[in-house]
Amino acid sequence: MRADGRTERIDAARDRAERGGGARDRPERVDVVRDRPERGDAARNRVAVLRATERLLAEGGGDHVSIDRVAALAGVGKGTVFRRFGSRAGLLQALLEERSKDLREAVTGGPPPLGPGAPARDRLLAFLDGLGAIAEGNAILLAAHEQACAEDKYDDPSYRSWHGHLSDLVAEARPDLDAGFVAHALLAVFDGALIRHVTPPEDPRRFTRSVRSLALALLGDGAAGGR
Amino acid sequence: MRADGRTERIDAARDRAERGGGARDRPERVDVVRDRPERGDAARNRVAVLRATERLLAEGGGDHVSIDRVAALAGVGKGTVFRRFGSRAGLLQALLEERSKDLREAVTGGPPPLGPGAPARDRLLAFLDGLGAIAEGNAILLAAHEQACAEDKYDDPSYRSWHGHLSDLVAEARPDLDAGFVAHALLAVFDGALIRHVTPPEDPRRFTRSVRSLALALLGDGAAGGR
DNA sequence: TAGCCATCCGGACCGACGGTCCGATTAACT
DNA sequence: AGTTAATCGGACCGTCGGTCCGGATGGCTA
Secondary structure (H helix, E strand, O other): OOOOOOOOOOOHHHHHHHHHHHHHHOOOOHHHHOOOOOOHHHHHHHHHHHHHHHHHHHHOOHHHOOHHHHHHHHOOOHHHHHHHHOOHHHHHHHHHHHHHHHHHHHHHHOOOOOOEOEOHHHHHHHHHHHHHHHHHHOHHHHHHHHHHHHHHHHHOHHHHHHHHHHHHHHHHHOOOOOHHHHHHHHHHOOOHHHHHHHOOOOOOOHHHHHHHHHHHHHHOOOOOOOO | OOOOOOOOOOOHHHHHHHHHHHHHHOOOOHHHHOOOOOOHHHHHHHHHHHHHHHHHHHHOOHHHOOHHHHHHHHOOOHHHHHHHHOOHHHHHHHHHHHHHHHHHHHHHHOOOOOOEOEOHHHHHHHHHHHHHHHHHHOHHHHHHHHHHHHHHHHHOHHHHHHHHHHHHHHHHHOOOOOHHHHHHHHHHOOOHHHHHHHOOOOOOOHHHHHHHHHHHHHHOOOOOOOO
């Protein structure tokens, strides 16, 4: 998702339709006007929907967020929500992406240890800390998203991106392990319901600490402790 | 769940109703007749529903298993399914329990290394192997169950039992770790969708091997390898 | 065998959901 | 002002999990 207000949309359904052969007939001046900017009302509505979603998320459980309710609270028709986000999963995904944009940028281009330059081990721990911070503050959203994605979770571009990053770091820090699977295992722990289950009201940062010590155990904590 | 054909039912809703104070009025000869055996047709219908469920599970994705379909295929009314299993989640849970009964018995009373007697480390690896075998053969069922349980997954008695066992073993094998969390992390990997995602058509046992090597890395593989 | 009663059966019914569709609307450009 | 294509919104659809209750029936007793 881009930072500016450009279109982006879902286009999964449309892609399918277009590949059906209808659009091949007039491939004229497509390139020049392509990706035309979002219309004003469309942009306004998108943020209204996003805000409504997070309000509902905050005041009730994840299953409290139905599209009907979101649309009503945003003062928008139901169709609008679907046109903008494609599906319930897409809506939650967009919100999640908004919350993790900073981390993503820090990871790809920020200063070490999150960004490039630090040893893999340090980057990995810093990354898990960052992910933990997001997850702790968005456990309900996370749970709702997992529920909505269901099977497709592992094909989700966002998941793939986190997994790729983590996988690279693991491969560098512990070349003897199956990096891909270890990365899946580490990410599997970021389950909305699990986070809520292991987070006592006091000590809201406990989850992140647990993840860190889990990672340390996995990497072999270099110094003592490894028994 | 008992092995014989006794009642067992759901009773979550009923328990709640009874605690409401209605049953306290006549606590007469309750103990003697309580838990009266299931009626013949009821027992027949239960296995019919279970079989129908696994047939649907086999021939379509997890979301292909709707109660309506199950009831229809079993030649039974919808109400019957709910009376017997309480909910969609309960139905899948029952099926899952049926598939893992052997492992549960082997763990609590069977011969080492699965059963008591072997070192914690060996028991843990054996247990994960057993769980892996079940999970590989029931990935779709697993995914459907997770989807149905949603939030309550971690309160599910079956999950709690696996978690308790694993937790004990981890605590014994690596007293320096947060056993409870590590157990959650290990179980988190048994995600139906993940299993399907990392299991190529050839090599169907790859998942279990991956889990085992993950566990070895976590426990510190004693010998070399720890870098 | 007849009769009785608790238990069970089954499918009509319900509210809610995710998702689609299309006539009406409107923003942006000429 | 006029044109056009993108957008809007809410009626509509099929399906789902779950409830309810009049009627059927199993199993026991006399």
